[in-house]
Amino acid sequence: MNNKHIKLVSGVFIFFITPLILGLFVLANYYWASSSRNLPRLESSDKSAAVRGSIISEDGYHVANSKKLYKVTIDTRSIDPDKLDLFVKLYSIYANDSEKRVKNLIKKNDGAVVLSYKIDPKAAMHLRELSRELNSKKVFISFVSKDGVTRPPIGMSVLESGESRNYLAKNSMSPFLGYVKKVEVDGITRVKGVKGVEKFYDYYLFASSDELVQGPRDIGNNIILEKDSIKSKKADGYNVILNTPLKFQSKIEKLLAKKAKEYGATEIVVGILDSKNSQVLTLASSNRYNPENITKNDYQALNITATEYPYEPGSVIKPIVFSLVYEKGLVNLNETIKTYNGSYKLGTRTIRDTSPYPELSAIDIVVKSSNIGMIMITSRLDNAELFSGLLNYNLSAKTGIDLPYEQTGNIPSLSALSNRSNKATLGYGYGLQTTFMQILNAFTVFNNDGILTTPRIVNHLEKDGKIYKLNEATSKQVISKKTADAMKFVLTETVNRGTGRKARTKGLEIGGKTGTARVFKDGSYSAVYNSSFFGFMNDQNRSYTMGVLVREPTKGSYYAAQNALPIFKEIIDMMINDGYLTPKHEGNFTQISEEELSRIRD
Structure with missing residues (x-):
């Protein structure tokens, strides 16, 4: 076959095959684009717990009040060994915790571990900011689990764990003020009245419903608020006002x-x-x-x-x-x-x-x-x-x-x-x-x-x-x-x-x-x-x-x-x-x- 025929065959091949390849490429892109529209939407939810009402003296002091508590969890396998000391130091500063205790806890556990259950709201906010900073510094890395699967990085998680009851005046107004006990409700630690005003008015003090928000998350792990995102509104307990100053x-x-x-x-x-x-x-x-x-x-003083x-x-x-x-x-x-x-x-x-x-x-x-x-x-x-x-x-x-x-x-x-x-x-x-x-x-x-x-x-x-x-x-x-x-x-x-x-x-x-x-x-x-x-x-x-x-x-x-x-x-x-x-x-x-x-x- 002379060069003239070869050029002719090549031209015909390019003329017919190239559109075919382009057509297949377009079809493939169309398929994946349309298929992605039919994928299930990834929804996530956040719960914001309501808190117990306060007991307030006649002269305006919150003699008993509640504040939220948060827990901090990490997966020890996901911490970059070269950045462990950095993590321990920063976490301990933000959480006002002991570096020695935190480091020992991490070394003793191979997997998920709770660093603290008693983080107050202000510290929780700062720890969440720290978590984003640690992610950007790649302190948390991928790891291979025991089943041989490579897992993506698991960052530090700061979640609500319950509430604590605080008494401003310490032993004042006891025993009539009363005290509380901890109870678990839907995975959250609540408190219920046992004696005194805390017990008698427990129905009104107790938080009646939590706030539930659902929706897709953005790249920063925040829920994107939409028209129907809020599924239930938060209802804190009533405050109880005393006649006693x-x-x-x-x-x-x-x-x-x-x-x-x-x-x-x-x-x-x-x-x-x-x-x-x-x-x-x-x-x-x-x-x-x-x-x-x-x-x-104190047992003999608990009764009024x-x-x-x-x-x-x-x-x-x-x-x-x-x-x-x-x-x-x-x-x-x-x-x-x-x-x-x-x-x-x-x-x-x-x-x-x-x-x-x-x-x-x-x-x-x-x-x-x-x-x-x-x-x-x-x-x-x-x-x-x-x-x-x-x-x-x-x-x-x-x-x-x-x-x-x-x-x-x-x-x-x-x-x-x-x-x-x-x-x-x-x-x-x-x-x-x-x-x-x-x-x-x-x-x-x-x-x-x-x-x-x-x-x-x-x-x-x-x-x-x-x-x-x-x-x-x-x-x-x-x-x-x-x-x-x-x-x-x-x-x-x-x-x-x-x-x-x-x-x-x-x-x-x-x-x-x-x-x-x-x-x-x-x-x-x-x-x-x-x-x-x-x-x-x-x-x-x-x-x-x-x-x-x-x-x-x-x-x-x-x-x-x-x-x-x-x-x-x-x-x-x-x-x-x-x-x-x-x-x-x-x-x-x-x-x-x-x-x-x-x-x-x-």
Whole structure:
């Protein structure tokens, strides 16, 4: 074949084959392009966990709040050995961690490992920035897994792991504030209330839903937000706003810790209620704990003595029983009652008064705290009237305070009251059990026109700037206003010239009653006592009711007038200093007019 023919064949071949090759190339590109459109779209998701609501004091302090925690994970096989020290150093700086601990953890693990579960939000943000920087520096490289497959680089991952509960004031406001426990919910560590306000309002504090975002990721591993990317919105828990100010509470707690040591007491409890609405200004104990770090030594302080410890109240019951007799018109304040020179035979026992008198006026039975006089007065009341009257004061029922595990106490049954001895001893505070909160709330009746109102620790809930009222307090008329005024006068007389004289404060209306009772242990009365003082303090615009309980003092006198009463007085002075009470400059005053006083005495 000559050159001419060869050129002709080559030309024909190029003419036909070249378009064919080009056509195949175009078809191939079209196929792959169209096929790629039909590939499934790679979706990814991120979850942003909601957090528990805060507990906020009346004066604006977040005494309990939650913050997110993050965990940091890496795959040790993906770290470039030549850049291990660089990684360890940078991570430890950003996470405020120990280089030695981190390096040892990496060397001991061949594969995925969690470097920390407790990274706070600020550190998490910086660690994510560090992760991007490490990727650009190729600190993480491909590696061959045990099955012989080459795996792509696995970078450092910073993911939400849960939340931590933080208590600003440490042990202040415990035990009523309560504490929490950890629970796992959908792979996230949450916290739930166990005691106190944390438990009672757990339903509202608990975060209700997390935020879920879905969509494709960009080259920086961020989800590309689209119209329907957000699948669920985050709903944090409600904030709980207390009636109690932290600053005032802390001052009282400091005083109680000092006095408990001075008296050698097992515990000292103080509660102050607004007499008109029973809002809790303070509920303090000398026994406290830090909810963030509970130890075995704290176990005895976990229960709230004010609501969970029933005890025999002693003489502080006298005004309550007296009011029931007075309400029925069975006693007059000025009538004379025999007190048998301070010694009275009750069955096989002899009842004695600390200060013996042959007789006392009815008002002085309370003022001078005569057990014998109260036996005489209590006997005038029908058993059913006594029983129902105590029930009406809620002395064998829960007060309804917004705290969990409240105890009801115990009063003698109607059949038990038919026993003369049982009825007599009840009149001066033995043979029944009440809680501190029951007595404290009952005393508000004398300072609130005979009305009993449910005590409240929490004022309201708050979320996104909106206020939500719930669990509203209820009220009921326990005794008439006339009887309440009479008892108010009796209790002010007890302070002015009786067992409560140390509480006198110029310019304020102060009333109250001491109580000292043996503690019943192991089937018999022991040689230890509970001492208490319950009363009220009023200025021209505000009225409060306060209780002080000193449990089992071992140093100095066990009489309430020598330990509970001085604490009561010191706290009144604090309240004046902090502006909760303003004394009149003219001197002592009474809210009862002379006309009303004459009517009461008659």
